[in-house]
Amino acid sequence: MKKVMATTISLCALTAFNVGASQYRSNQCDINLNGEIRFAEKTLTVKTKADDEVKITDSYLVYLNAEKLLLSPEETTWIKHYYDSVEQSIPQAMTVAAEGMKIANYAVSEVLREFLGAESKVASQLEIKLDDLYGKLKDHVYQNPNSLTFDSAKLENELGIGPNFENEVDLIVSDVMENAMGEFLVQMGTSMLNGEGSMASFEQRMKKMSKDIETKVESQTKNIExxxxKLCEMLTTIDDSESKVQTIKGLGNVDIVTKNKNA
Known part of the structure; x- marks a missing residue:
């Protein structure tokens, strides 16, 4: 049961999904996101591992460490494709995040509450954590009504969505499951004292619930897959665009998105 819940909650990580040095992975995708990327007020800012800062405006002007670059028409086309690809990927990342939250909340409402009861404090606490995380992420991305916002450094520092996000998810899951088992054992003890159940009956109940979780959650995953x-395809497009951007003089260090060769 813990493994299934961990898998479900981990779907919430698929947005910035592993911004920073961590990775976004699925069966269709193996993408590394490195360095820092910020999209705000229609300006794309990339900070590379070499500590270069590249700014691209919505009119496709490029500044390297505050110095404007002179580009050929072909180079401007490459920059346009890169900028547009990043901008288009942000709402898609939010779509994936929304689907992940929906599945996690489904697991809580349809499964965890069924297992622990409608008044379960553990289920309520988990719902609050999930809603709070998604609410903060949504507020971040849509804070400006005229332009999308995506700041990898801010997401990591303020929301904890960064290189250690998977570890943080594991801690949340472990805490939830520990508390859930505590609630369950109290319920089991109370029922047994009242002559309403036995250890064998509770074991059967746990086995059945574990199967129910897998069945119900898996049936909800098709849309997020x-x-x-789609998000993976967009990230792949960004990677392809970056390859061309890197050929522009001074921009060889722009390598934020990398698709592994075996992906």
Whole structure:
């Protein structure tokens, strides 16, 4: 049961999904996101591992460490494709995040509450954590009504969505499951004292619930798999665009998105 819940909650990580040095992975995708990327007020800012800062405006002007670059028409086309690809990927990442939250909340409402009861404090706490995380992410991305916002450094520092996000998810899951088992054992003890159940009956109940979780959650994952595939395709397009951007003099260090060769 813990493994299934961990898998479900981990779907919430698929947005910035592993911004920083961590990785976004699925069966269709193996992408590394490195360095820092910020999209705000229609300006794309990339900070590379070499500590270069590249700014691209919505009119496709490029500044390297505050110095404007002179580009050929062909180079401007490459920059346009890169900028547009990043901008288009942000709402898709939010779509994947929304689907992940929906599945996690489904697991809580349809499964965890069924297992622990409608008044379960553990289920309520988990719902609050999930809603709070998604609410903060949504507020971040849509804070400006005229332009999308995506700041990898801010997401990591303020929301904890960064290189250690998977570890943080594991801690949340472990805490939830520990508390859930505590609630369950109290319920089991109370029922047994009242002559309403036995250890064998509770074991059967746990086995059945574990199977129910897998069945119900897996039936909800088809849509997120499709949306995650779209996001992967967008990230692949960004990687392809970056390859051309890197050929522009001074921009060889722009390598934020990298698709592994075996993906």
């Amino acid at each position: 499709q949306e995650a595939k």
